[in-house]
Amino acid sequence: MKQLGSRLVLGLAWLLHFLPLPVLAWLGKGLGRLLFWAGKSRRLVALNNLSLCFPALSQTRRQQIARAHFQAFAQVMLEQGLFWWASDRRFLRTVTLTGEENWNAVQGRPVIVLAPHFVGLDWAGVRLSEFKVLASIYSRQKNKLLDRMLLKGRTRFNQSVLFSRQDGLRGVVKALRQGIPFYYLPDLDFGRRNAVFVPFFGVPAATVTGLSRLAKIAHAVVLPVVARQLAQGRGYEVTIYPAWDNFPTDDVTADTRRMNEFIEQRIGEMPEQYLWTHKRFKTRPPDEPRLYD
DSSP, rough: OOHHHHHHHHHHHHHHHTTTTTHEEEEEEEEHHHHHHHOOOHHHHHHHHHHHHOOOSSSSHHHHHHHHHHHHHHHHHHEEEEEESHHHHHHHEEEEOHHHHHHTTTTTTOOEEOOBBBHHHHHHHHHHHHOOEOOOOEEOOHHHHHHHHHHHHHHHHOOOOEEEEEGGSHHHHHHTTTOOOOEOOOOOOOOOOTTTEEEEEEEEEEEHHHHHHHHHHHHEEEEEEEEOOOOGOEEEEEEEOOOOSSSOOOOOOHHHHHHHHHHHHHHHHHHGGHHHHHTTOOOOOOTTTSSOO
């Protein structure tokens, strides 16, 4: 029964991939409104996060951002079929790349691509894989058919080097030293292990220190990359920022705070596109109360 359901979903994704992007964007808005209304638990998480991060905003404005986030996320879901069945030409036409000179400037060195959790995250990763094989962390899906299709999308240009989250960093360091850029997504709450509490919009957030530690061990440069979903179904803009100077330092906590500050700045530019449905403040400092029911 699960396989049948998966095939029906994939069949719908195949049909949707024929539609123009503006139509998918329009459908995404409608689906997003439905998900915002029906998905009570995730809606409450998003509103709670926005209240913590933007206490100065009105409740109405925070609800607008949350609703827009659900719409942006729904649009990405409907566009998933483009990863699997769209021609290379259409895919590349959908994603505008800026800052390519920053990518070229660090070639020949170990590179960690810092990729925060914005809705266009996968578009950026696949677009960069056109240049070079990338390494990344991959969580295998229980559904084998879905797992196979997700891998197909990620490897449409080059065969990725994938590591399990349970593998630790040894394989990642080896890949970096072999010249394989590591596409790294360290901005979620992964618990207390290898994490420090640093502010995220003024709220103490358990944040993994892997970016600083990896950069130091592998003598790697950090190259931030952010994907912006453009309005009215005009595709995505992937921006490659300059590699960070003076990173890492001897202060892991300061390095981790620098990462959060960078993400805060990008969120300020497009607040509706960050992953607000994630319980970013689930892990609390000792003796501090829980922030989610």
